[in-house]
Amino acid sequence: MIPDLTVGDSEQPWVDVAPYQVGTTAATLTLHSPADPDPTGTAIPVDTGVETTVDGRQVLRFTTISNVRYTAAGWWVREWKVTGPGAIEPKETFFVAPSPLAGGPLWTPTRSRVASYVPSRPLVPAADGSNVDLMAFDSTTRPTGGQVDQLIADAVNWVTDETGVLDERLYESATACAAIRAAGFVELGYPERSDPMKSTANTTSDRLLKQAEQMLARLAARNAALTGADGDTPDPAVAPMPVYSFPPAPSWGDQLL
Structure with missing residues (x-):
């Protein structure tokens, strides 16, 4: 299974709030990175909520002002804090996988x-x-x-x-x-x-x-x-596998004792 997120991915996180009151309900987002030694996390600017319909119900959706880029592999946490009517404090834990391109040739395309x-x-x-x-x-x-x-x-x-x-x-x-x-x-x-x-x-x-x-x-x-080399020429940095040779077995070894 290929993970939803890998290092280098970016997205615009969001949270839906219901019930709510426009102008009173507000939200903040703190992002915790596995590479961030600061346990308090990083505050991410959040855009003003927009009224929208999700599955037939009215909600107030808050989104980040810009995309968030995930730069480290491991478990991340989005910590939302919604105040006012509809106040909630959800935490979303999600995994960002290492990029399979890490350690590849310098000419690896992006x-x-x-x-x-x-x-x-x-x-x-x-x-x-x-x-x-x-x-x-x-x-x-x-x-x-x-x-x-x-x-x-x-x-x-x-x-x-x-x-x-x-x-x-x-x-x-x-x-x-x-x-x-x-x-x-x-x-x-x-x-x-x-x-x-x-x-x-x-x-x-x-x-x-x-x-x-x-x-x-x-x-x-x-x-x-x-x-002066082709694709069959081994890379000198890679040690060749050992090859063993044994003499043929004597014919008397096939006889039952």
Whole structure:
């Protein structure tokens, strides 16, 4: 199961209050990070509540003024304090998973780099029919930022399996190749549209994946020319597995005593 939030994700926390009184009911938010040594937490500015309907009931919704970014893995706590009519003090505990991209190659593409190849994907629909273009993936998009991180990690491994150790002069090309591959799988899993009259050879995902394959073939060839090594050349930093050899068993060993 892929967690809802990973390091690097951001979102706009909110809390619903009912009953309430406009102008009297107020809310504050304190955010506790696992990386924050201060147990008192960090005060997050909260926007004035907005009346809205949720599941057929009227509520007063408070949201943070801007998105909150989660920068550390572990258990976080949102501590709301609502005063006035409808006063409550809910605490929300949630887990932020480590990014699978941590410790990867320097040329590992970012979420925004992947999003640049499928710009219609990371959109958040608004109630009035408009869309908010995030230009990156996070916990509010489909797929989520955590899911895209997994696709990026897979694409990076796909590149290195073919090329072996990359020459530094090819890092930018490797970034593009892995980003296009990840974008292809984003679109394959979450197609923007489904047209039965359109050939699968013309779909966005098919074009992106084919482009990535062509780029990888050229990247591997260029890397071999620069380094004198190919994808089958072992990384010197990785110790080879031992290989053992034994003489054939004597024929008399098959006889029953």
